[in-house]
Amino acid sequence: MPEWRELETVLTLAEELHFGRTAERLHVSTAQVSQTIRKLERRIGVPLFTRTSRRVALTPVGRQLVTDLGPPFAAVGAALDRAIEAGRGVTGTLRVAFGDAAGGQLLAGVAERFRQREPGCHVEFREVRPAEVLPWLREGEVDVVLAALPTAAPDLVAGPVLVREVRFLAVAADHPFARRDSVRAADLARVPVLRCALPDPWLDEHAPDATIHPRAGLQELLTLAGAGSGVLPVGAHIRRYYPRPDVVYVPLADAPRLEWSLIWPAATATARVRGFAEAAAELVREPE
Numbered sequence: 191m192p193e194w195r196e197l198e199t200v201l202t203l204a205e206e207l208h209f210g211r212t213a214e215r216l217h218v219s220t221a222q223v224s225q226t227i228r229k230l231e232r233r234i235g236v237p238l239f240t241r242t243s244r245r246v247a248l249t250p251v252g253r254q255l256v257t258d259l260g261p262p263f264a265a266v267g268a269a270l271d272r273a274i275e276a277g278r279g280v281t282g283t284l285r286v287a288f289g290d291a292a293g294g295q296l297l298a299g300v301a302e303r304f305r306q307r308e309p310g311c312h313v314e315f316r317e318v319r320p321a322e323v324l325p326w327l328r329e330g331e332v333d334v335v336l337a338a339l340p341t342a343a344p345d346l347v348a349g350p351v352l353v354r355e356v357r358f359l360a361v362a363a364d365h366p367f368a369r370r371d372s373v374r375a376a377d378l379a380r381v382p383v384l385r386c387a388l389p390d391p392w393l394d395e396h397a398p399d400a401t402i403h404p405r406a407g408l409q410e411l412l413t414l415a416g417a418g419s420g421v422l423p424v425g426a427h428i429r430r431y432y433p434r435p436d437v438v439y440v441p442l443a444d445a446p447r448l449e450w451s452l453i454w455p456a457a458t459a460t461a462r463v464r465g466f467a468e469a470a471a472e473l474v475r476e477p478e
Contacts, residue, residue, distance in 0.1 A: 197263055199226045200238065204256040207246045261345075264457035284311055284462040285332040287318040290408050292427040293336045293450075296352070297470075304469040311462055320386035321404045327455055334454040334463050338425070340389055347459060349452040349467035352474045357445040358429060360415045360422040360437050367421065368438040375444050382420035384411055392446055393423060412437055425450075 203212045203223065213220045231238050238252030248256065286301070288294045294315065301313040316332055323339070326332045327346065339348070361367045367377070375396040383400035385393055393400060401420060403411060408428075415422040416436030425448045429439040452470055454463050 196226055196230045197259060199223055200230060200252075201256060201259060201263060203227065203239065203246070204248055204252070207248075209246065261457065268458050268460065282311060282462065283314050284334070284466055285314045285316060286466065287316045287323070287326060287332040287335040289318055289320060289323070289335075289337065290428070291431040297336055300466065300470040300473055303473055304466050307469065308462075308465055311465075313466075319405065319407050320388045323388060323453075327453065330455075330458070333458065333460070334452050334466060336450060337388070337453050338390075338448045338450045339453055340391060345456055346453055347456045349454075350471045351449045351451050352470055353427075353450040354447045355426040355450070357442040357448055358424050358426055358439040359442055360412055360424050360428065360439055362416055362418040363436050363438050365418065365421070365438070367440050370440055372441040372443040375442065378421070378423075384414055384420040384422045386411065390423075396445075397423075408432070 199212065199216060202215055203209070206212045206215065209220045209223050213223045216223070227239060234251070234255075236251050237249050238255060240247050240249055284304075286297055288297050294317070297315065301315075304311070304313060318326055318332070318335060322331075323335050323337050324343075327335055336352070339346075359367060359373055367373050367381070378397040378400075383393075383397040385397070385400045385402055386406060387402055387404040403414070406414075409432075411422050412428075412432060412434060413436075414420060416434060423442065423445075424439070452467050454467075
């Protein structure tokens with residue numbers, strides 16, 4: 191049975207494809223990394239990596255091994271972290287991401303409640319662009335994100351719904367829609383639609399030809415809408431936090447409500463994450 195260090199070395203080298211950087215990450219020598227890989231390859235009976243003076247690459251067997259090992263290795267690591275936290279209490283740093291001012295304000299209130307309960311844990315906030323939400327979660331840049339996301343992805347977990355809000359359409363102040371009391375989903379087929387890269391099944395259905403701006407932030411998208419480049423579906427909170435003279439917000443009368451929740455990777459559901467999600471659910475349940 192391979193040792194933990196051997197598996198960790200294989201997975202790290204598969205990410206870095208460089209023996210020196212792998213050694214730095216694992217705090218060992220380059221020679222130790224080479225010895226560990228050779229030992230495991232002898233045990234398996236085939237090479238896992240090809241090495242030349244210029245590059246390191248996974249063999250087909252190595253690629254399959256890494257694919258099979260990744261999820262259970264992460265799950266075991268998370269289980270050990272949870273056991274350690276259970277013994278020590280909730281400590282360390284929780285990295286929480288939000289996409290706009292309303293999300294930041296909500297999470298600040300959650301963090302205050304969480305700190306009162308877990309004073310040994312520090313909460314670190316980061317602002318995330320829509321296109322960065324999924325990569326940041328899956329690559330470990332942050333621990334949890336407040337987002338309006340479908341939860342079909344098996345590697346992600348969604349906490350309780352924290353906010354449900356009506357959808358609006360952000361349109362240029364001189365757009366024909368700006369004079370309406372509301373618009374309907376069918377109207378989206380008549381105009382250019384702007385959107386970010388986040389999944390949205392409803393928008394996929396009603397505006398399949400929408401122009402996706404994968405790297406744009408909210409202010410950039412609102413600027414495009416205000417300039418007449420297209421209409422932008424948004425949540426109701428955007429009206430309050432981002433009033434602009436060049437943009438009018440018109441209700442989408444027959445659209446389902448947006449549902450916002452905390453999202454985190456299934457493999458890293460630590461006590462910090464669970465405790466923060468519980469604090470969020472308690473906060474929004476309280477009467478104003």
